[in-house]
Amino acid sequence: SYDVTQPPSVSVSPGQTASITCSGPRLGDKFACWYQQKPGQSPVLVIYQDNKRPSGISERFSGSNSGNTATLTISGTQAMDEADYYCQAWDSSTAVFGGGTKLNVL
Amino acid sequence: EVHLAESGGGVVQPGGSLRLSCVASGFTFDEYTMHWVRQAPGKGLEWVSLINWDGGTTDYAGSVEGRFTISRDNSKDSLYLQINSLRTEDTALYFCAKVAGIYLLLSEFDSWGQGTLVTVSS
Numbered sequence: 001s002y003d004v005t006q007p008p009s010v011s012v013s014p015g016q017t018a019s020i021t022c023s024g025p026r027l028g029d030k031f032a033c034w035y036q037q038k039p040g041q042s043p044v045l046v047i048y049q050d051n052k053r054p055s056g057i058s059e060r061f062s063g064s065n066s067g068n069t070a071t072l073t074i075s076g077t078q079a080m081d082e083a084d085y086y087c088q089a090w091d092s093s094t095a096v097f098g099g100g101t102k103l104n105v106l
Numbered sequence: 107e108v109h110l111a112e113s114g115g116g117v118v119q120p121g122g123s124l125r126l127s128c129v130a131s132g133f134t135f136d137e138y139t140m141h142w143v144r145q146a147p148g149k150g151l152e153w154v155s156l157i158n159w160d161g162g163t164t165d166y167a168g169s170v171e172g173r174f175t176i177s178r179d180n181s182k183d184s185l186y187l188q189i190n191s192l193r194t195e196d197t198a199l200y201f202c203a204k205v206a207g208i209y210l211l212l213s214e215f216d217s218w219g220q221g222t223l224v225t226v227s228s
Contacts, residue, residue, distance in 0.1 A: 001168075033214040035151070042201060042221060043151065048214040086151050090212045093165045095141065095153035 002091035004070075006098035011106050012077045020101045022070040022087030030089045032070035034063060037100075038083045046085075047072060079105050108132040108217040110202050115222035122192050126222055128185040128202030133217075136160070136180035139205045141215065142187050144198035144224075154200070155187065158211055170196075192226045199223050 004024035012018035022032060032050055035043035045054050047063035050070065060075045070089075074081055082105045087098040114126040128140070142154040155166045155176040164176050175188040185202050199221040207213035 031214075035215070037151075042218040043215070044218075045206075045214055045216050048206065048216075054216065084150075088151075088214070093156065093212060094167065095143070095156075095212075095215075097143075097151040097153065100150040 002089075002094075002096050004087055004089060004096055004098045006085075006087060006101045008099070009102045009104060011104040012074075014077060014079060014105055016077055018074040018077045018081070018103055018105075020072045020074075020085050020087075020103065022072075022089075022098050023068055024089065024096075025068060027068050027070055027089060028066045030065075030091075032063070032065045032087055032089050034061075034070075034072045035086045035088065036081075036083045037086065043086065074103070077103075077105055081105060108204065110204065110217055110219035112200065112202055112219045112222035115200065115224045117225045117227060118192055119228050120192060120194060120226055122226070123188070123190045124192070124224060126187040126189065126200055126224070128187075128219055130183045130185065130202075130204070133204070135178075135183040137208045139211050139213070140178065140185045141203045141205065142176065142185075143201045143203050143215070143218075144196075145201070145221070146195075146198040149198075152198070156211070157185070159209060163211065189224070192224070194226050197224060197226045 034047040050065040203215040204217040205213035206216035
């Protein structure tokens with residue numbers, strides 16, 4: 001089965017840039033997307049098809065995907081960005097989620 | 107506005123069964139593939155199952171295949187998940203999720219419900 005791996009946590013200071021990685025074999029050959037989940041809430045799509053932003057998502061969120069790694073980048077990180085972030089890709093008809101990364105804004 | 111409302115969760119003993127429902131509104135339900143995704147308490151997201159727009163294609167995670175059955179009733183804008191032979195490891199919040207692309211099987215999830223909690227315990 002196909003697996004993608006994320007770091008359990010990333011810390012960033014307010015106003016700085018946060019990068020969250022998602023690694024898997026030849027992940028760059030697939031589309032990756034990213035979800036933000038705050039405590040007690042449902043996931044929200046923040047990046048799809050590697051680097052596209054849904055309507056209503058801040059321009060501070062961007063994405064890339066190449067080789068074995070997809071990256072979610074949050075520029076000018078704000079306290080409101082503190083959340084769990086999950087990457088997701090497709091392996092055949094199975095949605096594969098990373099284990100999630102807790103973004104701490106310190 | 108898209109709205110997905112799950113129901114049917116509860117506390118059930120190991121080996122028991124439940125039927126989860128998800129009622130959709132705000133979009134043309136019969137044009138979209140729908141999925142179930144679950145999240146165990148304090149854990150990450152786990153894909154469970156999908157059903158395409160007309161119900162003709164379904165798929166399941168290996169951990170639930172043979173025990174869970176996904177279905178839909180487009181006349182009622184409703185999605186279902188019949189879960190049988192429940193195990194303690196099936197304890198989770200079950201979300202229904204809509205894909206973004208019309209008539210696409212595999213597409214990012216652009217809308218999620220609030221989830222319904224299934225607790226398997228003796």
